[in-house]
Every structure is written in structure tokens, then in C-alpha cells.
Amino acid sequence: MTQNHTYETLYRETIPSVVSLYVLHGGRYNGSGSGFVYDVTDGTGHIVTNQHVVTTAEEVDIRFSEGDWRVGKVIGKDAYTDLAVVEVADLPEYAKPLPIAHENPRPGQPVAALGNPMGLEGSITAGLVSGANRSMITQDGFSIPDTVQTDAPINPGNSGGPLVTLAGEVVGVNRARGGDNIGFAISAEIVNRVVPELITNGEYRHSYLKVRTIDVSPTIAEANELAHPEGVLVADVSLGPASGALIGCHGTKEIRGQEVPVGGDIIVGVNGQPISSHEQLMRYLILETRPDEPLAVEIIRDGERLTESITLGTRPKPARRISVT
Structure with missing residues (x-):
């Protein structure tokens, strides 16, 4: 990924790595969200998304940016960080992994949220990092630490998509909207810690x-x-x-x-x-x-x-x- 200086270039270089996920239940889709390609080996890739997107599903349908469909297997998930990994065989060649940042972004840094809000596939919204190292309270009463706060709009359907810098590095996994101009993403540091174990072991021991x-x-x-x-x-x-x-x-x-x-x-x-x-x-x-x-x-x-x-x-x-x- 090159150093990008416009959102137009950023979108063109990153959107092929962003996917839509659909959860099938009773013959129809009853849940959807976003995800992004994390790694690829010999055509088989891993897609990172939110745990609340895949819920209890063992398989999900995946649509790529150019219209290709695949069936993915949910191989790991963690409720406490709301992260999940889906394995996909025969990944489209254009769907390349997005690099994960090694540290959290700085407040004031420009970012973009990529995903499929409200079912609108291939969307980009722009904003700034409003704060880092936030603690986000979930509806189940526990908190996810080290989240990134942004004013880039994050709406239903954005969940699981990447929050990226202008250089195309993932600094967070979009999770939820906290109010007007307040959105939250799971930090890159947590992704780097948890996702490899989800791939290897299917779970993360906290x-x-x-x-x-x-x-x-x-x-x-x-x-x-x-x-x-x-x-x-x-x-x-x-x-x-x-x-x-x-x-x-x-x-x-x-x-x-x-x-x-x-x-x-x-x-x-x-x-x-x-x-x-x-x-x-x-x-x-x-x-x-x-x-x-x-x-x-x-x-x-x-x-x-x-x-x-x-x-x-x-x-x-x-x-x-x-x-x-």
C-alpha cells in the first residue's frame, strides 16, 4: 500500500479488500455486516469481522467488491473484543490483505471507515480520530478497552469493516455508533493480539x-x-x-x-x-x-x-x- 494523500486514491486501493457478510437463517438472510481481508495463503484467506456480525453462525455468505460470492467458515470468535475470523477458500485475486498498524492512531489523525452501512455496499466515510484508548461499554454490561473513537460516520452494516489511515493501514475494526459524530472501532493493537489466536485456536483466553x-x-x-x-x-x-x-x-x-x-x-x-x-x-x-x-x-x-x-x-x-x- 502506498502513502495516500486523497480519499479517492485510498478508496480505489482499499475497497477491493472489503467484503459484505450475510448470515443465513431459515432460508433467508437475517444479519449482515462488513469485513476485510486479513491474510492470504495459497488462495485461502482469512477475513476479520465482528463477533456480533456472525453471532452463532458456522458459515456465512460473502460478497466481494466486484460481485464475486463465496461461502466462508467461521473459525474463531471472541465476545470480549467482539472480533471474529472467517476462512475463505479460492479468494478472488483482487482481494488483497490490508496491513494492520502496529500502534494506535493519534487524536486528530485523518481516517476513513469502509464497509456497507445500511446495506449500501462499498461505502467510505471520512473523519478524524477523536480519541484513543477509550473504553466502550457493551449492551451486555462489560467493556471493551483500548477502542478508537472517531467522528467518521459508523452506521449499522459498517460493523466489522476497517477504519484506515490515508496510508491504507487498518487502525481499527468498526464496531458501533455511540451517538452523533461518535463512533468506535476495536484498536489495531487488540487485533494484532487476538486475531492470530482466533486463527490458530478458534478462541482467545483472557x-x-x-x-x-x-x-x-x-x-x-x-x-x-x-x-x-x-x-x-x-x-x-x-x-x-x-x-x-x-x-x-x-x-x-x-x-x-x-x-x-x-x-x-x-x-x-x-x-x-x-x-x-x-x-x-x-x-x-x-x-x-x-x-x-x-x-x-x-x-x-x-x-x-x-x-x-x-x-x-x-x-x-x-x-x-x-x-x-
Whole structure:
């Protein structure tokens, strides 16, 4: 891919790699989305899309930019990052892999969202990176860390398509619209981490600290007699024994008319890396750790700083599937 300086050139060079996916159920299509070619070996390719696009399907119908159709096999998916991989034999020659960026984009960087919004195949929308390292809350109550925020319009049907720079590098996988001029894409760093394992193993094992945490706000800092807000409060350790020696909150304290949790450990660092928010903790766990590995957790407990060694567990699969418009 050459360095591009116009959206027209970008579209011409990247759209052959973008596909439409259709999920067949009961003899008719009841779901659709977008995807892009990730790699090709001897004519067999892998297409990256969203998990919520393929849902429980084992096969999907795929339409390429020049009208060719193929049947693809869903070989891997991960609900916690909303990524899925579809394997396709006899890929059209013009459908080339798109390069994945090695790091997240910078706010202010121009980008384009490619895909098939509202069933309109081969569409491009342009905008800027509005923010990076965002945490996106899903309809099932958990969050996807490290997402890219953009004002490039992302509409139903765009899901699974690439968010690309003017150089044609994928910096995100389009996922959902969060409101007017706010869209979110799963970051390239997560794609680089998760997709190879989906191809090899069919799933991605997530590290699991087995605690529930909340950011330390000024109110929480006051209630827990901290000198200043920092880190994340361990609110609950009832999710399983692998939380080890960490201590959760044991009660509440009224601060300015609000009941505020007190008594839990304050996580301020992991493996020597400072932690200032739940988002930062989740991002570190997904990008830097593996299940069954030890994690050195620096905490504040009763005003004293100490380090506990915790063995990470494997995050269980969510009880409900993701549903995103």
C-alpha cells in the first residue's frame, strides 16, 4: 500500500479488500455486516469481522467488491473484543490483505471507515480520530478497552469493516455508533493480539483478575482517607479464589449525602506499570498478560504501599451474546 494523500486514491486501493457478510437463517438472510481481508495463503484467506456480525453462525455468505460470492467458515470468535475470523477458500485475486498498524492512531489523525452501512455496499466515510484508548461499554454490561473513537460516520452494516489511515493501514475494526459524530472501532493493537489466536485456536483466553474495580474519584479518596485520588478501588473479590490476597470493600461511608464504598485495596500499579484507571488496568491485562501467569499488583492498604503476587485466571465466557446495532 502506498502513502495516500486523497480519499479517492485510498478508496480505489482499499475497497477491493472489503467484503459484505450475510448470515443465513431459515432460508433467508437475517444479519449482515462488513469485513476485510486479513491474510492470504495459497488462495485461502482469512477475513476479520465482528463477533456480533456472525453471532452463532458456522458459515456465512460473502460478497466481494466486484460481485464475486463465496461461502466462508467461521473459525474463531471472541465476545470480549467482539472480533471474529472467517476462512475463505479460492479468494478472488483482487482481494488483497490490508496491513494492520502496529500502534494506535493519534487524536486528530485523518481516517476513513469502509464497509456497507445500511446495506449500501462499498461505502467510505471520512473523519478524524477523536480519541484513543477509550473504553466502550457493551449492551451486555462489560467493556471493551483500548477502542478508537472517531467522528467518521459508523452506521449499522459498517460493523466489522476497517477504519484506515490515508496510508491504507487498518487502525481499527468498526464496531458501533455511540451517538452523533461518535463512533468506535476495536484498536489495531487488540487485533494484532487476538486475531492470530482466533486463527490458530478458534478462541482467545483472557486474563482474569477476578475482582470488580472502580476508579478512585475525589469522593472515594475522601471516604478512604487517601491523600489524593489515584488508582482503582477493589470493590468486590467474590468473583473467585484466584483474586488471591486482594481485599474488597467491607462497607460504606456517607460523603456529602452519598454512600461511598470503603475498606478495599487500592490498585496503583501492576508489574511496575502505574495504574490510574479501570480502563488502564483492563488494557494492560488484555495486551500484556496471559492466564496462569503471576501478576505483581502494587496496592495501598490501610495507608501502606505493598505488593501482592496474584496468579491470573481465565475469564469465563459471557453468559449472553453481544447484540449491537
